[in-house]
Structure formats: C-alpha cells, structure tokens
Amino acid sequence: MAGMGLPPYDDGNIFARILRGEIASKKVYEDQWALAFHDINPLAPVHVLVIPKGKYVSFADFSANGSADEIAGFMRAVGKIAKDLGLEAQGYRLLANMGEHSGQEVPHFHMHLFAGRPLGRMLST
Numbered sequence: 001m002a003g004m005g006l007p008p009y010d011d012g013n014i015f016a017r018i019l020r021g022e023i024a025s026k027k028v029y030e031d032q033w034a035l036a037f038h039d040i041n042p043l044a045p046v047h048v049l050v051i052p053k054g055k056y057v058s059f060a061d062f063s064a065n066g067s068a069d070e071i072a073g074f075m076r077a078v079g080k081i082a083k084d085l086g087l088e089a090q091g092y093r094l095l096a097n098m099g100e101h102s103g104q105e106v107p108h109f110h111m112h113l114f115a116g117r118p119l120g121r122m123l124s125t
Helices: 014-019 059-065 068-084
Strands: 027-030 034-038 046-052 093-095 111-115
Touching (some): 034 068, 046 068, 068 111
Antiparallel strands (some): 027 034, 046 111, 093 111
C-alpha cells in the first residue's frame, strides 16, 4: 500500500450525504468550515464527530490539500465545540483515524471528540 497514494473522494460516503442533507444527523455545531454531530454508535458519554465541509478523504489529504483557511477554521471549530460542550474542565480526547490500519471507516476526514468519563489509555495493549 505504501506509495500508492490516496483513493479519490467518494461523493456517496455517509458524511458527504450528511453534508448534503440526504441523511439526518443530530447536529451539535455548524459553520462555514465544519459540521459536528453526535456519533450514532457512541463509544463514550460524549462522542461527537467533526468533519470539514471540503471533500477530503483523510487527514493526509486534508493536511496536504486543504487551504490554510480551511485547516484553521476546522481546528478552531473543534476547539469551540469542546468549549461549548463544557468539556475543558474534565478533559476530552481527540482522535483522527487515517487509513486501513487505524480502522478509518468513512473515507471523509473526520475527528472524533470523546468525553464524559475517564477514557483510559490511548491504545489497548
């Protein structure tokens, strides 16, 4: 797989369909750069997905091809969401999966925001 490059963006992926309003989501936040909504299969009391509005397959794609405004706007949105949800005092975890070995399930870059309980170690052993 190494060196094979990224797959093309698939307009049929579930996050693209949510962005187009074809699939409903329980929205937490939206601005010109990002959309955030509750995960339908939460892994913590708070499990929010934050996605950029641009067509990016993965973190690699977003970090290499997103404009400075898109990247800054997205990161600021993630921070604002955590603050608005009152998560800063007890803490939270941000997770972005990239590619097959990480378990990335949807080929649209997204960040998970987990909170609401002690989250334990970063990786299981």
